[in-house]
Amino acid sequence: MKKLLLLLVLSGVLTTTRADEGMWLPMLLGKQVYNDMVKKGLKLSKEQLYSINKASIKDAIIIFGGGCTGEIVSNQGLIFTNHHCGYGAIAAASDVQHNYLRDGFYAYNKDQEIPTKLTVQFLDRIVDVSKEVETAFKGMSWDDRVKNRQEIYKNITDKVADKENGMSGRIYSMFNDNQYLMFVYKIYRDIRLVGTPPESVGKFGGDTDNWEWPRHTGDFSVFRVYMSKDGKPDEYSIENVPLKPKYFLPVSLKGVKDGDFAMIFGYPGGTNRYETSYGIKLKNDIDNPSLVALRAIRLKYMHEQMIKDPAVKLKLASNYASVANYWKFFDGETKQLKKFHTYDQKQQYEKDFSKWAKGKPDYENLMSEYEKNYAAWAPYAKHRQYIREGILGSPLAAFASTLERLESVLQKQGASAKDLENAKTMAEASRKRFIESENIPSDEKILGAVTMAFYNDIDKDQYPIGFYEGLKNSYGPLDDDATFKKWAHDVFTNTLLLNDSKWNKFMEHPDAATLQADPAFAFASAFVGNYTDKYSPLYTAFLNKNNELNHWYMKGIMEMQPEAVNKMYPDANFSMRVSYGSVKSYVPRDAVKYDYITTSKGVLEKYIPGDYEFDLPAKQVELFKKKDFGRYIDKTKKDLVVGFITTNDITGGNSGSPVIDGNGHLIGLAFDGNYEALSHKIAFDKNLNRTICVDVRYVLWCIDKLGGAKNIIDELKLVP
Ligand code: ARG
Numbered sequence: 026m027k028k029l030l031l032l033l034v035l036s037g038v039l040t041t042t043r044a045d046e047g048m049w050l051p052m053l054l055g056k057q058v059y060n061d062m063v064k065k066g067l068k069l070s071k072e073q074l075y076s077i078n079k080a081s082i083k084d085a086i087i088i089f090g091g092g093c094t095g096e097i098v099s100n101q102g103l104i105f106t107n108h109h110c111g112y113g114a115i116a117a118a119s120d121v122q123h124n125y126l127r128d129g130f131y132a133y134n135k136d137q138e139i140p141t142k143l144t145v146q147f148l149d150r151i152v153d154v155s156k157e158v159e160t161a162f163k164g165m166s167w168d169d170r171v172k173n174r175q176e177i178y179k180n181i182t183d184k185v186a187d188k189e190n191g192m193s194g195r196i197y198s199m200f201n202d203n204q205y206l207m208f209v210y211k212i213y214r215d216i217r218l219v220g221t222p223p224e225s226v227g228k229f230g231g232d233t234d235n236w237e238w239p240r241h242t243g244d245f246s247v248f249r250v251y252m253s254k255d256g257k258p259d260e261y262s263i264e265n266v267p268l269k270p271k272y273f274l275p276v277s278l279k280g281v282k283d284g285d286f287a288m289i290f291g292y293p294g295g296t297n298r299y300e301t302s303y304g305i306k307l308k309n310d311i312d313n314p315s316l317v318a319l320r321a322i323r324l325k326y327m328h329e330q331m332i333k334d335p336a337v338k339l340k341l342a343s344n345y346a347s348v349a350n351y352w353k354f355f356d357g358e359t360k361q362l363k364k365f366h367t368y369d370q371k372q373q374y375e376k377d378f379s380k381w382a383k384g385k386p387d388y389e390n391l392m393s394e395y396e397k398n399y400a401a402w403a404p405y406a407k408h409r410q411y412i413r414e415g416i417l418g419s420p421l422a423a424f425a426s427t428l429e430r431l432e433s434v435l436q437k438q439g440a441s442a443k444d445l446e447n448a449k450t451m452a453e454a455s456r457k458r459f460i461e462s463e464n465i466p467s468d469e470k471i472l473g474a475v476t477m478a479f480y481n482d483i484d485k486d487q488y489p490i491g492f493y494e495g496l497k498n499s500y501g502p503l504d505d506d507a508t509f510k511k512w513a514h515d516v517f518t519n520t521l522l523l524n525d526s527k528w529n530k531f532m533e534h535p536d537a538a539t540l541q542a543d544p545a546f547a548f549a550s551a552f553v554g555n556y557t558d559k560y561s562p563l564y565t566a567f568l569n570k571n572n573e574l575n576h577w578y579m580k581g582i583m584e585m586q587p588e589a590v591n592k593m594y595p596d597a598n599f600s601m602r603v604s605y606g607s608v609k610s611y612v613p614r615d616a617v618k619y620d621y622i623t624t625s626k627g628v629l630e631k632y633i634p635g636d637y638e639f640d641l642p643a644k645q646v647e648l649f650k651k652k653d654f655g656r657y658i659d660k661t662k663k664d665l666v667v668g669f670i671t672t673n674d675i676t677g678g679n680s681g682s683p684v685i686d687g688n689g690h691l692i693g694l695a696f697d698g699n700y701e702a703l704s705h706k707i708a709f710d711k712n713l714n715r716t717i718c719v720d721v722r723y724v725l726w727c728i729d730k731l732g733g734a735k736n737i738i739d740e741l742k743l744v745p
Contacts, residue, residue, distance in 0.1 A: 044606075045605065048293050050602060054071060054075070054603070066686075067605070080271045083290065085097040085272045086148070087145045088210070089110055090113075092680075093110035094683075102252075103248075103273075105681070108222065109346065109696065111218065111248065114141040116343050117142070118141065118218055124339070127225075129226070129227075131219070131220040133733075135249075138219050139217055141217060141218055145250055146210040149211050150208075152207045161180070168569060181194070193209070201299070201596075202572070203576065213252065214261070215258075217248060218246075219247040220734055221247070227243055230638055234638070238613075238670055238700075239620070242719065244697075247728070249268075252266060252268045274691040276725070277721065278744060279692070280666060280720070280722060283608055285607060286686060288605040289604050291675065291678070291682030291683070291695070292599050292600070294598075294677045295599070297596060297706055299578065303395045309359045313356070315482075319415045319478065322478065323471050326474070327344075327348075329470075331345065340464055341462070358703045358704055358707075361710075365704055378578075387581070398571060404484070405564070409556070419471045420462065421516075421517070421523070422472060425520075425522060425550070431449065432540050435540065445535075469516075470513070477509040496509075519544050522543065604673045606674070606716075607671060608621050611701075611712070613699075622666050622669045622720070623668040625665040649665075654726060654730075657723070657725050667723045670699070672711075676698065684718045688744075693720050694724065695718050699717060702715065
């Protein structure tokens with residue numbers, strides 16, 4: 026009885042198969058999991074999902090850019106991904122005259138496609154390297170493991186053959202250092218923009234609708250991978266030809282029904298499903314609220330400038346979108362963790378674990394060690410967020426802090442001419458990037474506001490020595506924001522970092538004294554230096570200890586419940602996963618039911634002419650009013666279906682992922698999670714968790730009817 030009770034409690038917290046939870050490694054799909062997929066509607070064999078020898082679905086799935094997923098949809102290397110994944114490249118390809126971000130863009134032939142700085146990565150194979158890694162770690166203390174980890178990994182990945190042809194290996198720790206897998210990728214570097222809807226479609230609903238259902242966003246964009254004439258990955262060249270892919274996904278015109286099977290392949294970036302109650306407390310009490318407050322400050326000042334001027338908007342858009350995205354996420358995460366009482370559940374689970382661990386030396390002190398480790402770090406956690414999200418949230422301060430490297434070379438006795446040259450080159454490159462994206466009016470306000478927030482919210486004993494006293498003496502009382510505004514204005518007026526002629530003069534004969542006297546550099550170096558010297562080592566120690574404890578905790582969990590082990594999946598870590606579930610409506614709160622699809626009708630209901638977030642292209646309004654949906658219409662609903670939701674378990678990084686039906690056909694693109702389950706990185710809720718997808722028929726409608734790019738439609742393999 027007791028054991029049964031324990032198991033019941035455990036199953037509420039432990040990350041094993043329940044409902045549609047699970048981000049599975051496609052090469053290690055257990056029988057149980059595969060059988061469950063078949064039961065729910067999968068019609069394909071394991072080999073058709075993942076195979077080393079034959080072309081399989083995994084060959085159509087790519088890492089898109091730095092943190093998204095994409096899929097190959099034609100035999101000429103055509104890629105579908107999200108609009109918000111292509112966003113930076115679309116903004117970079119735009120200027121005020123050719124404003125593709127605002128107006129959309131389609132290449133009507135391959136010559137019109139626009140080169141980008143993006144890369145995409147194809148997964149070639151996965152190799153279990155646990156033995157090699159563990160042999161290399163043997164006898165090392167945990168600190169030494171951390172110190173040597175990169176080198177040990179590198180010794181293994183260096184052996185991957187065919188580097189000249191774009192192959193490279195990366196090792197991922199699974200189950201908190203209880204297993205090591207090497208993923209071998211082929212990296213392509215000539216990626217071109219083929220098409221994008223106007224932002225009013227691709228980001229319809231903006232940040233108001235972000236992380237929310239019901240949703241009406243056409244969150245897609247289209248790119249193409251190129252290879253050299255002899256079939257290899259290559260830098261951009263006019264000579265290059267479209268990639269001949271191993272496999273591409275057919276596109277379904279059939280549409281979805283409530284209850285239909287859906288699977289999603291992609292690259293979930295990170296989850297922490299085994300987080301302890303200690304971690305949740307730190308997150309809810311300190312980390313999340315600090316980040317949210319500081320980002321709100323930055324967003325406010327950026328937004329003020331962006332709405333005034335299209336050139337500023339293009340400059341700041343991409344950075345603004347990513348800051349806003351996780352500002353809303355972390356706010357929602359804490360709200361949902363509280364709603365679900367995740368902290369209390371974890372505590373209960375930890376109590377049960379400790380009971381089990383009694384008398385087992387590897388495990389019995391784990392919880393008290395966690396407690397000690399968190400208690401040692403907690404007093405400084407806020408400080409860390411205020412540096413990362415506050416002080417370094419000013420682009421000027423962030424750039425200035427990169428110059429510490431130049432400073433240290435300038436100060437070093439006997440630094441070589443080559444060291445100096447390198448440091449100068451890096452400083453110039455860093456300044457170029459900074460100037461390209463700098464907007465002075467917003468940055469100046471941000472600098473003043475975050476410096477005041479630091480003063481108000483951080484422990485006095487943790488201030489950089491002398492800074493605030495100096496400010497008070499020169500500028501006035503510190504409880505008055507006018508003081509901080511005046512000071513920030515002086516920094517921006519006097520710094521040489523923003524002044525081309527002063528900067529160039531300095532760089533001809535750089536010296537440490539001039540740099541140190543610069544107000545922007547002095548500021549960044551005071552705050553970042555103070556953090557780096559005193560608090561960053563404590564953070565590293567905290568992290569390393571946590572990694573060690575996490576390793577043992579995971580091992581203990583597996584030992585405690587051996588029967589559950591083959592139903593466990595490792596936390597997401599940006600390695601390829603497949604999740605499966607079904608199309609499904611839900612009840613977000615009492616008396617409210619959310620349907621599983623949205624339609625053109627809802628788009629028009631939300632439409633606000635001229636609005637920053639809810640405007641639409643005139644042509645779209647006209648076509649929608651005429652119900653001109655062509656062959657993309659949903660025959661049952663007699664409308665154009667725009668979005669749908671599924672129960673799949675995904676997270677950030679999965680953006681752009683293909684949503685695939687039981688026959689292996691593309692039915693949509695995953696692009697978001699719902700607000701009611703934003704706890705999902707830590708706790709998956711089986712009733713409320715939904716993945717938000719754009720229906721592929723809406724994607725096709727936008728390309729064809731709105732964009733007139735029949736050439737793209739003709740390239741696809743459409744399944745009626
Ligand atoms: N929440 C989405 C994700 O993380 C990004 C959506 C982008 N749209 C926006 N309005 N910021 O994948």
